[in-house]
Amino acid sequence: MNQPYSPGHQFRISEEQRNPEIDRPSMEAILAKADRLQRAAAALPLEKRLKTIEEMGDIWRSRWKSGELTEIAERLAQNTGYSPEVIKLELAFVAEVLDPSKMLKNLDSTLRGGAESLERMVEIASDEHIRNHPSGPTLIISSGNSLVPPFIPTISSLVTGNLTILKPSLANYEAVVAVISTLEEAVKRTGATEMLDLLVVSYFAHGSPVLDYLLSNARIGVVNFWGGDPARGEVSAKVARNPNMPRYFSNGPLTGFGVVDEENANDEAAYGLALNILLYDQQLCSSPTQAAFLGSMDSAKEFCAKVAKHLEEMGSKIAMGMSDDGAFILQCGRKYAQFAGAKIFSSDDMDNMWTISLSERVSDLDEASQAYGPLAFHNRRRFLEIIRVDDVERVIDLITDLPMNNAYRGADKVQTVGLALGNMNRKAIIPLLPSTGAYRIVPIDDMFMRSALEPYDGMDMAKLFTYGVYMRDKSMGREVLR
């Protein structure tokens, strides 16, 4: 069973729920200590905090190498539906999130006053200072479709000194605890026991009264929700009722969009696109699900064939879980797209049923999805729609209009635009892309990869979890009034 994990606190389990949850009195007791715990954590030197994160990464790596986590990885693969190969990759990525140098870089670039503003007042102008203080306690309702996303906000929240309540999903709960529990060993090595007191991990059911309390009543400073509707709408409504006015930021479902032109429709671009389709079977917000091809139809077909070759080769090594029902639905969906006007490239290998739907100027998948509900966005895996277009303006329209396309209903908008363009098209499209609402513009082969400096869906996590305290010694008003 998924027991709550919070080594710094005593707690009892609620008897009302099927899955174990921390009960309300225990949660109230923990939150009552929040100010004291956050003050103590904020007093910890940043170096010590980052060293603790580094230790977590080392402990994780050694556990992974020793084979201690193999069974957890297998169960994670079963629960999430990803192939064991993807899960292996996922577990390797965990160490990236626990990289202290990247964390430091992120804090330095994100926070006014840089990373050291978490420890003390930092002068940002002559006699003007700023200190960034934890704005928590934070409640993070994390996504359940993989392992890394829960740690992105959680580690940021912990390092910035927040009492952090993390609610994983049932699918990734065991693996999340396996990673986060390395903190216990890490603080023994660094002596930063204050950080251990900041951590509370518990599952809460959808209708849990404790979750309801946390969202709508508790003295919470930040709520960070990862996921889509209808849960998102319910959570935001509850947070809006909370008299303590927590900050609320939701990381909704987003998707990726590739842009390729004839000049760059080479094997490298095809490989990059295929790689990003196969990683997590398009379940990342950065995964390309639609792409535009600038060039002739014949060139588009040639490019599709190149992508198909890589999907075939790489995909056969990363088996996807496909049920009999799912396969039939996919076959019907392909037909709907074909008869609506698309040219379909596909595989019938049950372990690697990839699909490329090629259309001319308009999305045939739009019509197909409207006619055939099971072809919906969230049901598609390894399924890319490529639309041949004449100019970058049409590309911009496709990216902007994606939320209105039936085939992508469920995605808020495009998060990541992956480019493989020649100079002329690149120059033409770059000034236009920011207005599409997309958050990231990266090379097509690198859509999944994040830099330490990147905001998450337009938001710097460290900023979300802190507030800036401004200080000045000299009066400015006297000068103005004089």
Add this chain to the structure above:
Amino acid sequence: MVILGINEIKEKASKSKLRGNPFVEKVWDIIHDPKLFTMSADELAELRKQLMRESLAFFRDNSDYYSSLFERLDIVPEKAEKADLVKLVVPADMLRGGGQERFVIDDVDEGGEFFQSSGTTGKAPVKIYRSPLDLAIMVKANADLFEYVYGHELEENKGLALFMAAPELRNVLSFVAFVELALESKGIELLYGMSMREAEEGETFWQRLQPDKKNILRFLKSKDEPKLFFTAPAGVYLMSKRFNEMSNLKREVSKIITRAPPVNLGKGGVIVTGGGSKGFVDLPPYAEMAEGARNYFKALSRSGDGVVAPFMDVLGMTETLTALIDHHDLMGKIPHPLSEVFLVDPKTFELIDEPGKEGLICIYNPFVTTWVEAFFPGDIMMYHPSDRYYGKEFEFGRRLTVKEGWDLQRACGGTLEELMEE
């Protein structure tokens, strides 16, 4: 709404804009070829292949949509094989609402009829246009197939038929239309066993159906031969159940008033069912239902010998011009000789050509001149080898479920079962 009699259909068909087209003329001749049902399975397979190629070429040349579709699907009509048909079959769900419109050739003959599925799922029903030419082909092809399975030709102007449907359904359901038109062409009187009362607010078509006791009584009492009883399986089952549950006194009174039980179908009498078990969860298997019903339905052979009442079952749906029909005890479901019926693996859409192996049934009718009639109705079936003309006889396995992405209910006669409770 256009409702055509058999003579009007024939007249309009003879004036079709498509007459004179070599492919259409060939179809017309073959459909009327008396040797069709005597050809070998191999001869027919070759004939269907040729017809398929010519049909696809016809549609390519008469429709921009098909020209573009074939290009996308890498289909060259002149070289088409059965594997290309797998590419062309569409889910029957795709034909809901105006789904067929894009498939209809550019210069289609007007003045035909529309048929539709029951619409009991609450979604837009499947709606199919049949040109006069296709209607003429439908009547001829189905009548020939019916007579083959029935065992002999229906004699003209002889006998009486009862269809447990309302006459208004003639304009909606292709199965009802085919039966009415085929019987009309033979001069056999058809009685409808149901009528449709005035609509109350919010009522569907189907909720307005009620038994037409007068017609049912007339059929039961009639001494005409043969008597042809068209119904859904549940109709026979519920009728038999009612006879079974009658007290001795009631039974005697019923015999005096209706001459039943048993229902005497007379020489050449037959029960024709259609629509499967839709709407009934407790309907016994077909064989069991037929056996039970034979206590209350009696028939004689054409020569007058006592025989067990013959049961024929029609697997028909709105989307297909011709049905598959079986003869209980004698043969499994058999398609028209020109109809290409095949099974595919629902996961991969690879052709299945192995007796006894279940697959998704697909139907392609190369003799339809309005659209490429290639679809799958959502039934899992299998076949066994046969000495008859088709070389195969099909057995029904199961219906695909909503979980499998299938919304469409069985059409035609299936809907009628819902009315059989009265």
